[in-house]
Amino acid sequence: MGSVFTITVVDTDSTKANQHIDQVVAEVSRIENLISEWQPHTQISKVNQQAGIRPVVVDREVFDLTKRALAYSELSEGAFDISVAGLDWIWQFDGSMTELPSPEMVQRSVAHVGYQYIVLDSVASSIYLSKKGMKIGFGSIGKGYAADKGRELMQQMGVKGGIVNASGDLAMWGKPLGERHWKIGLNHPFRQHQIMQVLKLGEEAVATSGSYEKYAEIAGIRYAHIINPKTGYPSTGLTSVSIYGPSAEMANALSTSIMVLGPKKGKVLMKAFPLYNYIFVTDAGRVLKSRKR
Structure with a gap:
């Protein structure tokens, strides 16, 4: 998935632990071989190859993930959009702009972007991109989904606790030996090597979206690498969005959406998800937190 996965398990011995870690790795690879838009053999690549030509029948798992992605688009009024994969990348975030x-x-x-052009047929389990040149991709929620599925597999196998860390999108369960919670440190986006907050979590998930590592600064304004799918312009206003709650996939979708929506609309969106909490850091360095707990 173009990301580093770190898998931690609380197990009875090192041999079993390594076997269980290998099973999570295999599960992540299985998902990657379904939804990667970079590997030509995957179902999503085939959907992209047939854009504007014909629907492509996909596994129910892929269909359902796409259906949920469209629901996130509706909930966020288009701030979240998996068809952003079809953008012409005119922005550079390597300091050269x-x-x-x-x-x-x-x-x-943004000529080829628009979730409303993704057509799903539930009976046929097919996906059709109705505009030629369109693409869809799961860079926004794929890692979170894989983390959730890795956790689910380990719980089914009877592993008492652990963390599946998909490059900062984490799904955890149980607790570490001798501790009451998993302690997850959130990096401060403006203070290198400093922890902004330590979350004490059980069976929960965390996802962070941010512009503090990849951004362009032009005329004193910081432009995040997360593009607004409706306008084609990078998001501004927020430097970091961390969401924590039951699902890494949902936390992923919310953090990406809110980077685009900004703090005011982001707070409104979060009211619809009482099981999730947020920590926003604005471009001015202000920290905004939910008060649910």
Whole structure:
């Protein structure tokens, strides 16, 4: 998935622990071989190859993940959109950009983006991209989904506790030996090597989206690498969004959406999800936290 996965298990001995870790690795690889848009043999790559031509029948798991992605798009009023994979990447986040692209370039960049052009047929279990040149990709929720599935597998196998860490998107269960909770440190986006907050969690998940590692700074404004799918412009206003609650996939979807929506609309969206908490850090360095607990 283009990401580093770190798997921790609380187990009876090292041999069993390694076997269980191998099973999680196999599960992540299985998911990658279904939903990667970079590997040409996957079902999602085949959907992209047939954009504007015909529907492609996919496994129910892939269909259901896509259906949930469209639900996230509706909930976020289009701030979340898996068809952002079809963007023309006119923004550079390696420090080389010195001026904004023209409005015409930005408008053209989103010509193939729009979740409303993703057509699902539940009976046939098919996905059709109705605009030629469209693409879908699960960079936004794929890691969270894989972390959730790895956790689910380990619980089915009777493993008492552990963490599946998908490059910062974590799904955990149980507790470490001799402790009451898993302690998860959130990095401060403006203070290198400093922990902003330590979360004490049980069977929960955490996802963070941010612009503090990949961004462009032009005329004193920081532009995040997360693009608003409706406008083609990078998100501004928030440097970091951390969401924690039951599902890494949902936390992933919320953190990505809120980076685009900004703090005000982000708080409104979070009211619809009482099982989830947030920590926002604005571009000005202000920390905003939910008060649910």
